[in-house]
Structures are given as C-alpha cells and as structure tokens.
Amino acid sequence: MMKRILLLTDFSENSLNAIDYSMNLFKGNTCDFFILHVKSSASYTTDDLMTLGNESIYNSIVKGEKEELDRMVLDLKTRLNSETFTFKTIVDFDNLTDAIYQVIKTRAIDLIVMGTNGVTGAKEVVFGSNTINVIRTIDCPTLIVPKGFDFRKANEILLPLDVEDTLSGNAFNKASKFTDRFSEKIHVLRIIPNSDNLPEDQKDKENLDNYLKSTDYEYHIVNDIPMNYVVDCYIQTHKIDLMILLAQPESLLERFFIGSATTRISNSIRVPLLVFHT
Structure with missing residues (x-):
C-alpha cells in the first residue's frame, strides 16, 4: 500500500x-x-x-x-x-x-x-x-x-510489455496491487519485435489470473510493430487513464525514453505514467 x-x-x-x-x-x-x-x-x-x-x-x-x-x-x-x-x-x-x-x-x-x-x-x-x-x-x-493533464480516476490502465518483461516478478506484484486498488481494468500488450520470438501467452494469462484479484483485463499480442506505434494507437483508440511500465535497467527503460529509431516514443505519453522497477 x-x-x-x-x-x-x-x-x-x-x-x-x-x-x-x-x-x-x-x-x-x-x-x-x-x-x-x-x-x-x-x-x-x-x-x-x-x-x-x-x-x-x-x-x-x-x-x-x-x-x-x-x-x-x-x-x-x-x-x-x-x-x-x-x-x-x-x-x-x-x-x-x-x-x-x-x-x-x-x-x-x-x-x-x-x-x-x-x-x-x-x-x-x-x-x-x-x-x-x-x-x-x-x-x-x-x-x-x-503537463496540463486534468485528473480523472485511473479506471483503465495500459501495460505494454517488452519481450524481457515478466508478470511473475516483484515489479508486476506491486503493479497488480495498485491496479486492484485503483482501477477497474488493465489492458496488457505483449509486444514482440519480430515473429521469431514466440510469446508465452499462456504463462502471462496464468500470472494475470493469479495476481489480479479484483481487476478485469484484456490481453493482446502484437507482432512486428514498434512499441511507440502500438502505444500511440492504443491510447488514441481506447480510453486509457494511466500507463504502467515495468522498467528493467538498460533494456525497455532505455529504449522507451531514449530509444532506437524504431522504439523511441515521440508524442504518445498523453496520460500519467507509473514506473515500477524490476
């Protein structure tokens, strides 16, 4: 808490x-x-x-x-x-x-x-x-x-996942406690940079069921699309109130904020961002 x-x-x-x-x-x-x-x-x-x-x-x-x-x-x-x-x-x-x-x-x-x-x-x-x-x-x-974001309840939360993110670690445990207390639904996007990396979607869903006690969720796998495009599109097409990142040193955190040409976020951070460290 x-x-x-x-x-x-x-x-x-x-x-x-x-x-x-x-x-x-x-x-x-x-x-x-x-x-x-x-x-x-x-x-x-x-x-x-x-x-x-x-x-x-x-x-x-x-x-x-x-x-x-x-x-x-x-x-x-x-x-x-x-x-x-x-x-x-x-x-x-x-x-x-x-x-x-x-x-x-x-x-x-x-x-x-x-x-x-x-x-x-x-x-x-x-x-x-x-x-x-x-x-x-x-x-x-x-x-x-x-800047200039007007408060609204964090009912709908977006959680984009890198291939290295896990839903069984300490970071997601903290995130799940937050969502159970403050939100109604979490949208989980497992973003796979290329189709050679096969997602463990069944394990993800098992962890979501285990950790989320009172929060509904949607789970999507997105292949071969840069993260900045995925996040931009999803926020614009869904009523997202807050975004969560499970930040890993020198991996998603670096690419998300500073980034390569394919993963740099340009202007998609339109909602508050809550970062949990692994």
Missing part, C-alpha cells in the same frame, strides 16, 4: 498540477505526503554567498522556499479538507537525485510523484533530464504526470 509519498516541486505550474493529481488519486486513503524542494548548489556563486553579510545561508537561501512550501500545504489543506492526509515539507540544498535518495532512505517512501513537460514536437525527447535521471537512478515506484 502506498502510504508514504514524496512530492517533488519547483513551484512551477507543472509540478503543482502533479501534486493536485496525486491528492485526487489518493483521496480517501490515509497518506503521509512529503513535499520536497531542492535548491541546486550550482545556482549560487561564491559572490552570491559573500553578499549575504551577517545573514545566514539558511535564512537567505532556504527560508524563503520553506515559507512557500508552508503556504502550499495550507492551500492544499484548505482545498482538500482531508483528515486522512498529513504533510511534511523539506528543503534541501543538493543535487536532485541525491536529495531524493536521502528522503527515500530516511522516510521509507513508497512512491515518488513528479511532473514533466512531456513533448511539444515529434523530434523532442519525451521527458527532461531530471525525470529520466530519477527513473534511472532511484529504485522507487515513480508517478510522472504530463
């Missing part, structure tokens, strides 16, 4: 929208939210620090952000009026991924939530470097909310 949730914010509209999405998603659940703002040391020069005079570095650099986080929490409490949520604010002066790692380690975080600018053109990368670095280096489930 996802009870301890880390929300990343740079105070942009995009990050605030991701926070609102998570508040709505977990409404009615008992959750501890940790809201983290990271100040990069690279944004300050020696001259900046020397001009502080007698004022402490904390007061000049961190205090303002801490006060802004406190105002954010007050606004969330006022708008949500939820007695099942608690909030703690954290300001760190560090590298982003190092700061996230420390919070996860000390606070036993179950989920990271962050916004992303998505794409504005077919030739652009799907997500910015911060998003990719978090997914690559932090072994914690991560929910990424596209």
